[in-house]
Amino acid sequence: MSETIRVGLGERAYDIVIGSGVRALAAELTGRRNFLVTDSRVSELWGAWARETVPQAGWFEFPAGEQSKTPDTVIAICRRAAELQFDRQARFVALGGGVVGDMTGFAAAIYMRGVGFVQVPTTLLAMVDSSVGGKTGVDIPEGKNLVGAFHQPEQVLIDPDFLSTLPPEEIRCGLAEILKTGVILDEALFAALEREPETLRDGRNPERFVPLIRRSCELKAQVVAADERESGIRALLNYGHTFGHAVELLSDFRISHGEGVAIGMCCAGELAVRLGRWSRAEAERQKRAIAALGLATQLPRHCSVPAMLEAMHRDKKNRGGAVTLVLPKRIGEAETVRTVPDSEIASALEVLYD
Numbered sequence: 001m002s003e004t005i006r007v008g009l010g011e012r013a014y015d016i017v018i019g020s021g022v023r024a025l026a027a028e029l030t031g032r033r034n035f036l037v038t039d040s041r042v043s044e045l046w047g048a049w050a051r052e053t054v055p056q057a058g059w060f061e062f063p064a065g066e067q068s069k070t071p072d073t074v075i076a077i078c079r080r081a082a083e084l085q086f087d088r089q090a091r092f093v094a095l096g097g098g099v100v101g102d103m104t105g106f107a108a109a110i111y112m113r114g115v116g117f118v119q120v121p122t123t124l125l126a127m128v129d130s131s132v133g134g135k136t137g138v139d140i141p142e143g144k145n146l147v148g149a150f151h152q153p154e155q156v157l158i159d160p161d162f163l164s165t166l167p168p169e170e171i172r173c174g175l176a177e178i179l180k181t182g183v184i185l186d187e188a189l190f191a192a193l194e195r196e197p198e199t200l201r202d203g204r205n206p207e208r209f210v211p212l213i214r215r216s217c218e219l220k221a222q223v224v225a226a227d228e229r230e231s232g233i234r235a236l237l238n239y240g241h242t243f244g245h246a247v248e249l250l251s252d253f254r255i256s257h258g259e260g261v262a263i264g265m266c267c268a269g270e271l272a273v274r275l276g277r278w279s280r281a282e283a284e285r286q287k288r289a290i291a292a293l294g295l296a297t298q299l300p301r302h303c304s305v306p307a308m309l310e311a312m313h314r315d316k317k318n319r320g321g322a323v324t325l326v327l328p329k330r331i332g333e334a335e336t337v338r339t340v341p342d343s344e345i346a347s348a349l350e351v352l353y354d
């Protein structure tokens with residue numbers, strides 16, 4: 001049983017196929033030479049399956065973790081592809097989480113000025129967010145995702161069975177992104193997470209995640225089709241991210257992306273209430289939902305107010321000028337707010353330390 005969601009982008013349109021067992025479709029990636037890219041952890045767990053199933057003419061593997069998400073790794077991917085004589089017809093296959101997907105997509109965007117690629121996400125975060133939409137890139141010491149390109153995949157194959165090996169802390173990161181999508185676009189999705197948080201905390205019975213993945217992908221597909229290059233509505237998907245990226249950066253990425261986003265949503269929520277844009281009751285509801293999923297709701301001490309502000313101003317969306325933030329209006333609707341004064345941000349952050 002599988003379902004298909006179309007990302008309507010004209011000549012760059014593509015399908016997202018979702019369902020238990022969908023990974024078997026990777027065997028049908030024939031007709032062109034495939035270059036499979038993955039990380040060390042996914043390779044340990046799913047490498048044997050991939051070697052057997054995905055027809056491939058090359059393989060590249062890098063050490064798992066955000067620390068690998070660098071220009072050097074992307075160049076290493078490209079050099080390996082060149083060594084194996086992949087040409088313009090190459091198809092890169094990203095098997096892994098957001099780190100694998102973002103870097104494989106970026107390598108595909110620049111190798112020979114662009115080759116096709118397919119996403120086979122293996123983390124919940126990648127299934128509900130990063131594998132769809134064509135944002136690719138790497139981190140540099142000056143900031144996360146500062147170097148990259150828009151490059152849409154040709155297909156996204158989402159098989160929830162990969163979640164069976166995913167540690168609970170990684171499941172939680174994906175739940176944070178789903179909750180984010182709920183807060184900005186869909187109260188029903190938010191409520192679905194609220195309803196049974198404890199049964200979603202690990203990857204057992206991956207089937208349970210299918211409705212959440214489907215809805216998240218549907219919403220993301222709509223947003224991307226309406227605003228591929230983020231000149232408008234797509235920016236809403238950054239809810240919680242400006243704060244979140246700052247937290248990630250200030251903790252040298254020991255706090256993961258999803259965890260950062262959860263904390264970031266609490267920061268944005270508190271700020272929205274203080275600015276009179278959101279009700280205290282709904283902000284508390286958001287906080288309870290985040291906590292029930294086992295995610296952090298408070299700022300770690302090492303993320304001081306001045307350090308947070310400085311990191312937020314360095315975030316790529318805020319180059320030059322005041323910080324632009326996404327703030328909720330109600331659960332299911334959010335807006336972009338420009339020129340929020342630093343003093344307001346500071347006083348919201350003050351009350352969020354543990």
Ligand SMILES: NC(=O)c1ccc[n+]([C@@H]2O[C@H](COP(=O)([O-])OP(=O)(O)OC[C@H]3O[C@@H](n4cnc5c(N)ncnc54)[C@H](O)[C@@H]3O)[C@@H](O)[C@H]2O)c1
Nearest residue numbers: 041042064097098099100122123125129130135162165166
């Ligand atoms: N492009 C976008 O639109 C977009 C959106 C959101 C996030 N991102 C990016 O995604 C990245 C985070 O993605 P992530 O959370 O998937 O991180 P990740 O790719 O590092 O995966 C997390 C960990 O889980 C392991 N793993 C992956 N699949 C597994 C499985 N099935 N079983 C067991 N372990 C498995 C990985 O090896 C890694 O150690 C960040 O770099 C973020 O910037 C991009």
Ligand SMILES: [Zn+2]
Nearest residue numbers: 129177257261
């Ligand atoms: Zn994110």
